[in-house]
Amino acid sequence: MDDYLAVNxxxxxxxxxxxxxxPDYGFDRFVADPAHLSTVVRFDQPLLGDVAGLRGLHLQCHIGTDTLSLARLGATMTGLDLSPASLEQARRLAREAGPDVDYVEADVYSAPQALGGRTFELVYTGIGALCWLPDIERWADVVDALLEPGGRLFLREGHPMMWAVDDGHTDVLALGYSYFETPEPWDEDEPGTYVATDVEFEHNRAISWNHGLGETMTALLSRGFEVTGFVEHRSVPWDALPGRMVKGELDEWSLVEHADRLPLTYTLQARKGR
Structure with missing residues (x-):
């Protein structure tokens, strides 16, 4: 396998x-309205609760709209991402819209070293993040290292059942990929992206993995975490299965037919032991 970090x-x-x-990320709305929050964080709020005053870290923060939203809810936020171009946009948004966010460039597995041993009261991992990591056990080691005793993990992620569906079929829900983590990644070359844009891209290769729910939970439990919440959702924040989905509230997409047959995302919360 090529260097997945360089490819991604x-x-x-x-x-x-x-x-x-x-317009899907809505930078202009953040600048115009100091109270504006990303649709992802607004979806998370009922389960996320009050984060005011917490020292928080957003792993795989991308261009920072969710990170900034958590800061607007009162958390003192740090964002971490492997993409310098993404962090350039995130820093620009923080400058123009506020409040301040500390951004650090590093891949997830290098986060403890890149952050100089700092620990946090909240680790937040946004949706569409874990799939870029080859080893969920190493991820759990990182979360354990970054949380202070009693600290809290908040994770909303694409459901491994959704990732396993072959999106090339529009008439049936067919499983075309592994539900479980495997040594071999999904190595795909696909143009475009998940937001509305007319830009044509040259670098279309992406390397990713799936991680079963049991694998993710066990990785946390084996490190002494207490699972404090787990909810499966019937929606996802992008058109994950084209031709079979409809957009609803908070720009969340759900299946047009038989929405109860497939979980699309999940929210997992856990607390580190004291």
């Missing part, structure tokens, strides 16, 4: 400016 960094670096200019 090229992919995200090229897409970051287009994402920042897309």
């Amino acid at each position: 960094r090229l992919n995200w670096d090229e897409r970051a400016p287009a994402h920042a200019e897309s």
